[in-house]
Amino acid sequence: MELIESPTELRAALGGADSVGFVPTMGYLHGGHAHLIERARAENDRVVVSIFVNPLQFGVGEDLSRYPRDLDRDRQVAGTAGADLIFLPSVATMYPAGFATRVDVSGVSDTLEGASRSGHFTGVATVVLKLLNLVRPTRAYFGEKDWQQLAVVRRIVRDLDVPVEIVGCPTVREPSGLARSSRNSYLTPEQQDRASVLFRALRAAQGAYARGAGRSEAILGAAREALAGEPAVELDYLALVEGETLAPLTAVVTPHTARLLIAARLFGVRLIDNVPLVPDPSGGTA
Numbered sequence: 001m002e003l004i005e006s007p008t009e010l011r012a013a014l015g016g017a018d019s020v021g022f023v024p025t026m027g028y029l030h031g032g033h034a035h036l037i038e039r040a041r042a043e044n045d046r047v048v049v050s051i052f053v054n055p056l057q058f059g060v061g062e063d064l065s066r067y068p069r070d071l072d073r074d075r076q077v078a079g080t081a082g083a084d085l086i087f088l089p090s091v092a093t094m095y096p097a098g099f100a101t102r103v104d105v106s107g108v109s110d111t112l113e114g115a116s117r118s119g120h121f122t123g124v125a126t127v128v129l130k131l132l133n134l135v136r137p138t139r140a141y142f143g144e145k146d147w148q149q150l151a152v153v154r155r156i157v158r159d160l161d162v163p164v165e166i167v168g169c170p171t172v173r174e175p176s177g178l179a180r181s182s183r184n185s186y187l188t189p190e191q192q193d194r195a196s197v198l199f200r201a202l203r204a205a206q207g208a209y210a211r212g213a214g215r216s217e218a219i220l221g222a223a224r225e226a227l228a229g230e231p232a233v234e235l236d237y238l239a240l241v242e243g244e245t246l247a248p249l250t251a252v253v254t255p256h257t258a259r260l261l262i263a264a265r266l267f268g269v270r271l272i273d274n275v276p277l278v279p280d281p282s283g284g285t286a
């Protein structure tokens with residue numbers, strides 16, 4: 001597994017490729033990342049994974065300095081999943097002295113994660129656009145687990161005519177239903193099991209919808225009831241929104257575009273998850 005730190009070497013290594021699949025990450029790779037890499041492998045000539053813990057997207061008091069890192073294991077996971085090379089730029093390469101540009105996506109960035117984590121999506125948007133410009137991939141792969149991030153990235157690509165196809169991939173989960181996340185490593189196995197209540201709550205809401213609830217209060221009420229059984233949950237938000245714009249919905253009019261999103265702190269760790277609202281929840285738990 002080739003590790004490349006310099007953008008010039010990266011360009012040279014990718015020269016002549018018919019198609020390039022790109023999976024941007026912050027490392028500490030798990031099964032969710034591996035799924036994106038496998039998908040990129042299946043659809044492209046060359047596959048690049050970037051690992052960059054982006055300081056610009058962490059707020060004051062967030063976990064930048066303790067964000068988990070394990071490059072040896074990342075090389076193994078990326079290699080097994082089919083990556084050709086890892087792009088590992090330094091902070092000085094990405095943000096040299098004088099760096100002054102920010103990418104701001106209004107609307108879709110303003111609510112939910114954006115409201116709770118001031119500046120977060122500006123940091124994500126800026127680094128993603130920069131990485132896309134450095135790698136120049138044919139396709140870039142993002143997880144639905146970070147639904148709002150995916151919506152922000154799709155908005156940038158559409159608004160700024162970035163020549164890339166954005167591919168959204170379903171959320172990979174633990175057997176308990178907990179969405180896989182690098183941050184799960186902050187939790188003990190028992191805490192991880194208890195944290196799966198977030199997914200159970202989303203499933204309960206899906207179930208209420210499948211049984212005929214159409215108004216957001218009734219759908220969200222079913223999720224709140226499930227959350228009430230787990231005292232460790234400090235709920236940040238639970239919202240029913242239109243999936244592309246993230247605009248709040250008072251009722252589900254068009255299924256398949258409605259999305260339920262949740263963020264909560266459990267045992268000191270902030271976790272997020274989301275599911276689509278589909279008439280049959282067993283067919284759409286991604």
Ligand code: PAJ
Pocket residue numbers: 024025026027031032033035036052054057124127128141142143144145146149169170171172173179180181182
């Ligand atoms: P990171 O959290 O490392 O995630 C990298 C990619 O993996 C994202 O597209 C994320 O949605 C996806 N992913 C994470 N957990 C997943 C899961 N359980 N199932 C499916 N996909 C999953 O997201 C970031 O990094 C950063 O914000 C980044 C886009 C790299 C910009 O810095």
